[in-house]
Amino acid sequence: EVQVLESGGGLVQPGGSLRLSCAASGFSFTTNAMTWVRQAPGEGLEWVSGINSGGDNTYYADSVKGRFTISRDNSKNTLYLQINSLRAEDTALYYCAKGGSVSGSVRWFDPWGQGTLVTVSS
Amino acid sequence: QSALTQPASVSGSPGQSITISCTGTSSDVGGYNYVSWYQQHPGKAPKLMIYDVSNRPSGISNRFSGSKSGNTASLTISGLQADDEADYYCSSYRGRTTYVFGTGTKVTVL
Numbered sequence: 001e002v003q004v005l006e007s008g009g010g011l012v013q014p015g016g017s018l019r020l021s022c023a024a025s026g027f028s029f030t031t032n033a034m035t036w037v038r039q040a041p042g043e044g045l046e047w048v049s050g051i052n053s054g055g056d057n058t059y060y061a062d063s064v065k066g067r068f069t070i071s072r073d074n075s076k077n078t079l080y081l082q083i084n085s086l087r088a089e090d091t092a093l094y095y096c097a098k099g100g101s102v103s104g105s106v107r108w109f110d111p112w113g114q115g116t117l118v119t120v121s122s
Numbered sequence: 123q124s125a126l127t128q129p130a131s132v133s134g135s136p137g138q139s140i141t142i143s144c145t146g147t148s149s150d151v152g153g154y155n156y157v158s159w160y161q162q163h164p165g166k167a168p169k170l171m172i173y174d175v176s177n178r179p180s181g182i183s184n185r186f187s188g189s190k191s192g193n194t195a196s197l198t199i200s201g202l203q204a205d206d207e208a209d210y211y212c213s214s215y216r217g218r219t220t221y222v223f224g225t226g227t228k229v230t231v232l
Binding site for chain 1: 213223
């Protein structure tokens with residue numbers, strides 16, 4: 001079964017940091033782009049960041065650029081998101097998803113994990 | 123990076139058809155055939171329902187269909203069923219390997 005499983009969320013003070021992880025299984029992790037999407041409580045989905053299969057190309061939403069860093073360890077089938085300088089507005093459920101494509105650019109996201117909750121509060 | 127515009131809510135009776143619109147710009151929906159749709163039940167992860175505007179993944183009912191005209195994409199659910207009650211989000215590629223989601227639509231089965 002193709003699946004991804006996030007972990008690493010928690011309660012953190014404003015200005016703090018966290019590293020989220022996403023363990024992938026059931027598919028060839030090394031040949032697939034991956035992405036992070038977040039959802040604030042009661043709100044909609046927001047694309048956060050993406051990374052290509054080799055890990056040498058990374059992409060970010062303007063809202064997190066300079067504070068978040070996406071990376072991957074293909075030897076461990078694991079995706080990461082390092083989130084720094086956390087703000088209250090970063091409070092959200094963070095989902096990991098496999099990028100879907102026929103060739104070239106990612107065109108859809110599937111499957112998604114259950115998410116890991118990040119709460120930024122003093 | 124403004125979100126794509128969706129109606130906040132759409133409702134229909136069992137067996138009816140409903141359509142959810144997703145309006146963007148020529149820089150996203152209108153510029154690429156990379157529109158996808160996701161269903162999200164309360165407390166659950168989003169699930170891919172449509173990709174590349176009108177393609178259904180394996181296992182998705184043919185009651186779900188997608189289309190696009192200009193800067194507006196649409197998701198139609200025919201033969202509405204109780205389990206279709208959920209939030210639905212569109213998404214589009216926006217160039218430079220960035221993506222944007224819609225504001226989300228709550229579908230209610232009356």
